[in-house]
Structure formats: C-alpha cells, structure tokens
Amino acid sequence: MPPEGQRLPLETPRKLLEHLVLRFPGREREAKAVVLGLVAGEHVSLIGEPGVAKTALVEEAARALRAKYFYVQMFEGITPDVVFGPPNIKALRERGELVFNTEGYLPDAEIAFLDEGWLAPPAVLHSLHSILNERRFRNGSKVVNCPLHTAIVASNEKPKSRSLQAMWDRVLLRLWVKPLPPDLWETYLDTYWDAHASGVVYQRPQLKLDDFRLLSKAIWRVEWRGVKEAYVRILHELVKKGFWVSDRRKGRALKAVAANALLEGRTICQPEDLFVLVYVLPSDEKQVEECQLLLEEKLDPHAKLLRRLKDLKPQVEALARSMPGDVGGIPEFVEKVKAARATIVDIQSQAMQDDRVQSLAQELLSTLDEALRKAAQMVLGDVGPVVQA
Missing domain, CATH: 1.20.58 (Methane Monooxygenase Hydroxylase; Chain G, domain 1)
Structure with missing residues (x-):
C-alpha cells in the first residue's frame, strides 16, 4: 500500500476513460467497466454478440497504458501451449518436466483479453483459474508470480457449467453489451469511416499501468462507511427480489464502489458511487434492469x-x-x-x-x-x- 502522504494519480483513470469514450462513441458503459476494473485491479466480463467493439476497446486501453497485452480466443479443443506458451523441449527431454516458455503469453501479460473465455477446457482451466485469482502459475516444478493486473473475459453468454461458477463469481464486474442504438449509428459511421478512409489519427494519451497498480492498492484507504447503511438496504431489497449474491461478492462489491470514488477524484464514497453496483450484483441480463431501477429508487433523485x-x-x-x-x-x-x-x-x-x-x-x-x-x-x-x- 502506498505511504499515507503519497499523492495518488487520480487523473490517470479519468484521462483513459475520456480517451476511450472519444475513440468508441456510444460505448461509455463498456469503457467505464474496463476502467473500473483497472482501478480496482479486478477482472471484467463483457457478455454480448460479436462485433460490438469489445476487443478493440480493450486493446486500445492496453496501448494507452503501454501494458504487456495478451489476446487469445478460447475453444473447447484449445491446448495449453496456445495460452501458456510453447513447451521447453530440452526440459521435457532431459528431466521429463513440462515447462512452458511463457514470454508473450498469458503468464507474462499485464492485461489480457480472453475471447470466449468460458469455453476453456479442463486442460487449461485449472492453471487459468490460478492465474486469474492468485496471479500465480505453476510452470513445471516452480510456481511463478504473474504480472496480470486485469483480465477481460468476453463471451456470447454467461457460463452454464458448474465447474465455471466459482470463476464466474470471482469476476467482479459484469456487463451485458448490446449493439449501438439507432440514434448513435450516424456518429459511429462517421467515426469508423474517418478512422479508416481519412487516416484520422487519434491522439493516444501516454499513461502508465503503474498508476492503476498504485490506485488498486490505495483502494483500501477509501472511506466507504458513509454509504454502508444504504448499501445494506439495497442488498436486502435485491435479495427480496430473488437475487442471489454470495458473501464473497457482497464484500468485494465495495471495491467497485471505492473504485468509482477514485475515478471521480475522491477518497470518500458518496451515494452516487453505489450506482456501479449494477455492474456487480446482477447475475443475468434481466436482473440488470431490476437492479438499475432499484438503485434509482433508493438513491435520492438528485444523485x-x-x-x-x-x-x-x-x-x-x-x-x-x-x-x-x-x-x-x-x-x-x-x-x-x-x-x-x-x-x-x-x-x-x-x-x-x-x-x-x-x-x-x-x-x-x-x-x-x-x-x-x-x-x-x-x-x-x-x-x-x-x-x-
């Protein structure tokens, strides 16, 4: 955790969010979910059909942060070497030990995009679970620390397999992504055409992933107790409506609330920070609208x-x-x-x-x-x- 007197780089997440919003018109919610994940040092699930800018948005964030980035498209038959790196043939021959050359692969990444991540087969799933949740990877006889800060797991739908439920619960931020509404089509078409035909170059901010690492450690210094009663009331109401929220998620949701305060340049939570719970507490698309309506009802209309x-x-x-x-x-x-x-x-x-x-x-x-x-x-x-x- 940074020293008490150290100045926090609160301007960095705001600059990244502004850049992503400019680069991807109409994708403010998706951009905010990714930035909140980076502030909290947590993972994000983007659920939606292909072609809604999920990959491009995350790649742009990684470029702006000059982070080591890894992309992989999962499928049921994918082999571990595609995700963790090619095997070291010498170690395999001489010692009979399976060691991966991980440079440039998931164990070496700072930001990762796991396309169709919930399709990972059992041969990949155990090590993937360890990297995402513990930031560790067993490589042969050694356990190595991974620099992964945030992973984005994209999929067409949420996981159905029981074997994936624990990992699904540990992905803090979840967002169901929809195609752009008709009133944004013209803006999108202009942006798309200009970027490709006219050679428009978007000025990319030069930001540092280390700023987000610092914020994710400082998040525990954010004062949240001023919104505790309101948060507990919201939890009670959602449970009455049939929401199931694990005890783990109830606690970790506070990281999203605190991350929003930091994104707004504050170290004290305010009631409006609780609106980010719509990214955390729903477990399916139907519950998103229910949660949003409840938050608007319980939080004051001015919030x-x-x-x-x-x-x-x-x-x-x-x-x-x-x-x-x-x-x-x-x-x-x-x-x-x-x-x-x-x-x-x-x-x-x-x-x-x-x-x-x-x-x-x-x-x-x-x-x-x-x-x-x-x-x-x-x-x-x-x-x-x-x-x-």
Missing part, C-alpha cells in the same frame, strides 16, 4: 441526475476536443454541441436547489460554450463570447 451528468462528462470533454480542423466540418460539430448543451440544461433544470448538480452542469456548459466560441473564431475570426439562448 440520479448527478450520475447522468457524470456519465456525460467524458462525452462532453471528448466532444469539445473533437472540433474539426477545417471550416467545412463546423456546422455538424456545432449541432452536436448544441444537442449536448440542451441535454445538460434539461438535467440542470430538474435540480435547481442541488449545488452538486448545478456546479457540475455549469462546468459542462462552460466547456461546451468554450468549444462554440472557438468554432465561431474559426469561421468568423475573433467574435468574442458566444451567447446561448
């Missing part, structure tokens, strides 16, 4: 509005940085900024007496107004402040 603004913040900051370099793209940019501004004004109007909502809304509006001012300067020259109706 719900504040959460919406905080979810919008990385989008607003990404939008402000995406101003086109030529005048031809300004009209479309201005329309997007005005639409975002209208959404924030609507949220702001619903909580006129809440200083938290008003302050954050004004911060976001100022960011958008500055973007509009710069757009006006590009078109007309220095015209001074832009006044919004």
Whole structure:
C-alpha cells in the first residue's frame, strides 16, 4: 500500500476513460467497466454478440497504458501451449518436466483479453483459474508470480457449467453489451469511416499501468462507511427480489464502489458511487434492469441526475476536443454541441436547489460554450463570447 502522504494519480483513470469514450462513441458503459476494473485491479466480463467493439476497446486501453497485452480466443479443443506458451523441449527431454516458455503469453501479460473465455477446457482451466485469482502459475516444478493486473473475459453468454461458477463469481464486474442504438449509428459511421478512409489519427494519451497498480492498492484507504447503511438496504431489497449474491461478492462489491470514488477524484464514497453496483450484483441480463431501477429508487433523485451528468462528462470533454480542423466540418460539430448543451440544461433544470448538480452542469456548459466560441473564431475570426439562448 502506498505511504499515507503519497499523492495518488487520480487523473490517470479519468484521462483513459475520456480517451476511450472519444475513440468508441456510444460505448461509455463498456469503457467505464474496463476502467473500473483497472482501478480496482479486478477482472471484467463483457457478455454480448460479436462485433460490438469489445476487443478493440480493450486493446486500445492496453496501448494507452503501454501494458504487456495478451489476446487469445478460447475453444473447447484449445491446448495449453496456445495460452501458456510453447513447451521447453530440452526440459521435457532431459528431466521429463513440462515447462512452458511463457514470454508473450498469458503468464507474462499485464492485461489480457480472453475471447470466449468460458469455453476453456479442463486442460487449461485449472492453471487459468490460478492465474486469474492468485496471479500465480505453476510452470513445471516452480510456481511463478504473474504480472496480470486485469483480465477481460468476453463471451456470447454467461457460463452454464458448474465447474465455471466459482470463476464466474470471482469476476467482479459484469456487463451485458448490446449493439449501438439507432440514434448513435450516424456518429459511429462517421467515426469508423474517418478512422479508416481519412487516416484520422487519434491522439493516444501516454499513461502508465503503474498508476492503476498504485490506485488498486490505495483502494483500501477509501472511506466507504458513509454509504454502508444504504448499501445494506439495497442488498436486502435485491435479495427480496430473488437475487442471489454470495458473501464473497457482497464484500468485494465495495471495491467497485471505492473504485468509482477514485475515478471521480475522491477518497470518500458518496451515494452516487453505489450506482456501479449494477455492474456487480446482477447475475443475468434481466436482473440488470431490476437492479438499475432499484438503485434509482433508493438513491435520492438528485444523485440520479448527478450520475447522468457524470456519465456525460467524458462525452462532453471528448466532444469539445473533437472540433474539426477545417471550416467545412463546423456546422455538424456545432449541432452536436448544441444537442449536448440542451441535454445538460434539461438535467440542470430538474435540480435547481442541488449545488452538486448545478456546479457540475455549469462546468459542462462552460466547456461546451468554450468549444462554440472557438468554432465561431474559426469561421468568423475573433467574435468574442458566444451567447446561448
């Protein structure tokens, strides 16, 4: 654990989240789940059909963090060497010992993406379980420590086999990923085409995985007891609705709550941090909606509005940085900024007496107004402040 007086790199997860949101429009929830996993030093399960940017998002996060990254697509007949590395023939011949050359494979990775990870066969499963949960790998007669910080397990559905239930319970964050809604298709198509046809290069932040390692150790210093009663009430209500939450998961869920506080730049949990429980407590897709509705009911309505603004913040900051370099793209940019501004004004109007909502809304509006001012300067020259109706 870092020394008490050491400054925490609280800006790093926010920068990564903003970058992923800019790079993958409409994937804010997925980006947040991955970043929370990195802050907590925990694993993430992304469940959904192929082609919804799961792999690309995780690869981009690994590149931004300059982390050792390993990808593997599991299938029922996969052999251990594909996951753990080729066997050392010399050790096998001379000592009859199965030793893997692990460099560049899962035991050597810092961030891993296990595509269809729940299809791992028994020959792989035992060692995989040890790496994910203990960060250790038995290689021949030796047990080696693994540098793995976070693994993302992707699949079309949650595991059904009993042999996988213990591992499923230990994956802290779970998210059911859906195709983009129709209102985001145009934005996605623009982003996709520009990135491939126009050669647009996204400026990738130069971040460090070590910052996340530091935060995952410091997470135990986050003060969470201010939300303890609310958390216990939520657990009771979910159990009444038929949720089954293991004792282990009840405790480890607090890591997600504390990780959200750190992501927001705080070391003290607030009620809105409990909204991340929707990533932790549901065990199937139907329960996700039930959990979300309960959280919104039990947490004060202003906390719900504040959460919406905080979810919008990385989008607003990404939008402000995406101003086109030529005048031809300004009209479309201005329309997007005005639409975002209208959404924030609507949220702001619903909580006129809440200083938290008003302050954050004004911060976001100022960011958008500055973007509009710069757009006006590009078109007309220095015209001074832009006044919004």
